Amino acid sequence: MKKIKYIIILVIVIIIGIGLMIFFINKNQDESNQTYEHSEEIEEIIESKKDEVNILKNRDDFYTIENCINRYLNYLAIGDKEAIIQILDEEYKNQKGITDENVMTQLNNTGKHNIFKAKKIYIKEKSIEEKEYYVSGKIREDQINEHGEESDFTITVKTYQDIYSIIPECNYFESETDI
Numbered sequence: 001m002k003k004i005k006y007i008i009i010l011v012i013v014i015i016i017g018i019g020l021m022i023f024f025i026n027k028n029q030d031e032s033n034q035t036y037e038h039s040e041e042i043e044e045i046i047e048s049k050k051d052e053v054n055i056l057k058n059r060d061d062f063y064t065i066e067n068c069i070n071r072y073l074n075y076l077a078i079g080d081k082e083a084i085i086q087i088l089d090e091e092y093k094n095q096k097g098i099t100d101e102n103v104m105t106q107l108n109n110t111g112k113h114n115i116f117k118a119k120k121i122y123i124k125e126k127s128i129e130e131k132e133y134y135v136s137g138k139i140r141e142d143q144i145n146e147h148g149e150e151s152d153f154t155i156t157v158k159t160y161q162d163i164y165s166i167i168p169e170c171n172y173f174e175s176e177t178d179i
Helices: 002-048 059-078 081-087 090-096
Strands: 115-125 130-140 149-158 163-167
Touching (some): 059 081, 059 115, 059 163, 081 163
Antiparallel strands (some): 115 130, 149 163
16 A cells, blocks of 8 residues: 555656646747847847938047057058057058058058047948947047047947957048938
């Protein structure tokens, strides 16, 4: 009689265990489906905003982008061809015929340590992982001097690779009429 009670209790415990496992497996699948649906919604939102260009409001991003341009200008001033070639946009290099040999003659190199001060930065989210920044500002000889040469840049940031590329010109501000 005791053996039958143990067997019945054991069968009940096994059934409850299997039931709990099935419950938790279904719950995890529902959560992963919701996460997948949520990421699809995010992709749809970004796809709908793909052509939208907005003013950059995040101060950290603003100064990070400005520093990318200053790093580029510093590479130009010290003549670091390898660094310049690495951060220049591939398509831009191909269009302008820029190579290791002619990089310093193809770009506007004053040979001075100039400072870029951004006035306006606009952002275009091409995808979750790639953003394009349109930057307008002045290249100045020092921090104190307010006078400088107006200059525009395009910066592409690929967040999934933690890299950026730079185009030392920007057509966005030429076509813009409401700023």
